Amino acid sequence: MLGMEDQDQHSGDTGQPELSLYLLARALGEALTANQVAAAAFDHALRKLGAVTAGLWLLGEDDVIRMTASVGPDSELWVEAVGDIPLSSDLPAALVVRTGTIVSYSSIEERDARWPALQGVAGSPAVVVLPLSARARQFGCMHIGWPSAGVATFPPDSSVLSALAELCAGAVDRARLYEAERRGRRTLEFLHQGTRLMVSALEPDEIVRALVRMAVPQLAPWCAVYVADGDRLERVAVEVSGDPELSELLMTSGPVHVDADVPLAEAYRTSRPLLLPEVRPEHVVGTYPADHAKLLLSLGGGQWSGMVVPVQAGGRSIGVMSLLSPEWKGTPPSEVRFAAEGLAGRAGMAMHIARRYRAQVDNVALLSAALLPERLPTLPGLRLAARYVPAGGGVCGDWYEAELLPDGQVLVGIGDASGHGIPAAAMMAQVRNAARALAVAGISPGRMLDHLSALVLGGQPESMVTALYGVLDPATGGGTWANAGHPPPVLVGPDGSAATVALPPGPPIGSVDRPYAETALELPVGTRLVLYTDGLFERRGEDPGLGIDRLVKQAAAAGGGEDELADTLMQSRPETTDDGCVLVIGR
Template identity: 30%
Template structure:
């Protein structure tokens, strides 16, 4: 403002022209002492250093009016140097942050300050903020009087923006790493998808849903002809939307998108879709029914993004996010970042999907095979239980079986195929079928295992299996055992005496080294036999011998109902903590049955008129 201009005080600071004239006069005068001439030369050199310094330099008086500034500062400010002199800082540069208050503090306290100031000057043509690093100190005279403030200023905009870009890049990499780590840390599909949803809310959105393609309902991406069916696996919302968003979809339900819908095209093209108009039909397809669409509109949702979950050519599912209320609108830049994030997360979720489907398939195979009706001979009561491993562990090939044989005998079988997954479950079914077939043709457990070994080698089964056979004969009050690399059985006598049977152990079936032996021991009526697989007693944090000791010390009451005994076993050994699946078979012998040669698995009267001699 011209009215506020004050001419610089020559007693404080000479102008450049005045200094040049004084230097010229001194050099041509014969009466000036040599020391004064040298002092003036030094002053002139100092002034040249200030004038030509690439950093901006300024001197302000006690009213914070410009007394001096060099050309570098004039260029930074975008205002000629002459238009600074005599004017306040706020008059020359009104769009800077509160710099004048800082200079007043330096003037008042005498404490130097080094700070970064941001804002805009007339030199800025982009409209973006710039930043300057300034060092300020108070100027005093020979007698300590306060003369003003001096400052040195350098622009650091590029350095700060570069550092911000570096920080953003580092944060981006950390975020992508977090997405990869959190979704890849588990094979549980629900946990993997929920980890992604929790990563998105509230950091990037107010609502997030993660859907996985249903393989039965969607054999391929149905962009043109077929509907697209996904199952909602995970949800996350801000507290404000927790109740309001519930009508948009619930966990576990199917979400069906019509052929040619925006979501179908997103998954077909593998490209995110940004929705920024609440009235857009694609935006309103966050919810499908008319009532849900209206509810979505009333929630105040204003922008959203559809994102595909895919690994290479494998379609995994979709992610839906939206913002509502006062949250900033989602943009293409958000879609780019979220696309990278979901790409990272898709790998972990795809692993969980494959594992979950294989796990469920193997489990269904196990249950289907073990649900096959079993029959016991007279005088034998049995109860079996298959317990799959907990979340994050694969289903194995454990099984149990009972089979009624001629002469009132019952064969007990417990086995464990090495390995896990569908192949282990399939191998289990083959071993089980082989043993059932051989049992009705052979007389002793060791011969059954020998024949099973030969059959496994002939069929080239690629999995070995441990197996324990127990042939109960209540009429003779004995049991004959043969063990192929399996956990020993526990025998509980009617008086409660517990014995972990020490049996000869042969190699597992399928190894090709089988040399099986049979061991017969007395079994009094009312005795209980416990057969199990190693998942019941073996843990990562304890050796199998400790588990066997615990098994031998189980407080089993031989007179208790078998369901009660099974509960006692599972309570004390807690199979839920096992990383392997578990098969348990309990058997109790009763009073010796009357002598009979009928085959218990055949209908009554089937033998009438037939000349059959049961094997002995």
């Protein structure tokens, strides 16, 4: 083992390449990036050989060789002058990667004679280009530059060069595998996050907004989503990193026709991802109106690349997602393509579910409108207000009733069929419609509940329905009431005092076959009677009496008229998954 003194003594010794290679191998063991590999090679070996510059060129998936890491003064000038190198080129880097042979030249004159395309390009006069290979595959090359061919170390020993290239190739390959694993793990975490985010959304617009927020800037600094509407692709979300004003402006751009000769429409029509090595002016002009296209083309920022991914649901395209970046240098990395396609696929499924949910909600809204009174009657002497909130936004088993009868009296009532959704709504509709028919026939509230109980017992004995019905004379405020297991109404006096009204509670409809008592009740002028369902006061695990007391206090504290009272009680309802319904009758 060498001590530190020996290492320092030998660090400038160009006559011991084995020691330099040993030190290089040890340094490369800690290198995790191409830049670290290039720096280690230069510091521990190449500098001792008299080299002044070095660079690593790696072959991309698009068969283009790009400078990935460099050390020395002229590397950036070289990249700026030469740029990316196609694998099919006859330049030294492409020749070395294709053939796996070492290429060198000892002067600028020799270089320009052999490769006329390099005339006028600044660079080291003497250069050696070494192939980089690992796992039986050429994946790049390494260039090393000397200030002149006259230095004692040029050309270096070929065995030293081969050993150096082998060490660097192994380190670069390991760094690439490490980076690929890291990016793959990050991509999977990204998609997992996208799945959780999108399955929690049930509004298509919310899903699209979540999509672009996730994509920018993790996948690209620019993302736009278009959704098909007939023969047009409507721009529904745009996100430009760091430029919310531009994002808002582009949202005002018009739609893109599905038959347009632009990448967006092509990806939609073919249902295949489309890669754009270069976003050309005609792409921009064909996608945006003239003033917006002119603005975008004036932004600069170098060459932008892009990709367009179809958003699919049920085996067909429902839109597209576009991603743009100036950093991809031709095509997006494979992990970006994988993540973008995965994200678009998840968005498509989520949007499909959201659209089905929206269609169901719309149908439920129509059903709800059909099951409840179309409007409250306008009557001299009575003022009515009603509010209705189904659990989860759908239909429910709660209902209210306010209907003018043929004899001039008014049928009012409220009820609650157990359960939620369509089954509860079906039971509610059956009971409500039967009650209306019985009232029109002149049946009093007590006898009405008798008939309704027999109806439920005969058809669906497992169902339970509570209801409170009254028939009022709007001129006098007098009326007859009957209660089938429903919470008592609340009477609010002209002075704002409030209390429950004692009505003999009969059993719920459909529970037992027994007659219901009737009670006479008069509403004096200035009073308001509140009918409600348990969704306005019940809390899980709480005594229902406490909830009713709380509702009575809320009614007493509410100001304004019938509408204000109904709003106050509905807005004050506890957090609950139960349906809620309230009817306020005022004189």
